[in-house]
Amino acid sequence: MPSEHFKCDCCGLCCRSLKKVPALADFDRGDGVCVNLGDDNLCKVYNSRPEICNVELMYERFFSSYCSKKEFYKINEEQCKKIKEDFSEKSER
Secondary structure (H helix, E strand, O other): OOOOOOOOOOOOOHHHOHHHOHHHHHHEOOOOOEOOEOOOOOEOOHHHOOHHHOHHHHHHHHHOOOOOHHHHHHHHHHHHHHHHHHHHHHHHO
């Protein structure tokens, strides 16, 4: 059975939405974009990224006693979809 992992398409939109997450304020470059987001939409510090940016680590440390990994991934995927919808609506205006 293949191992589960969070499916990220590296669009960078979550890293452009920091104003919506107070816990990420220290990483906001002032316009809601993460200081670690590169021009290629990839994290410049991915291998040493902040704990809050690591879906796997966040699950293990804080959420594993509340839900299954599959449920946690689904929650994250739903939030990802919402962020994409919000950006799509903004660009249509």
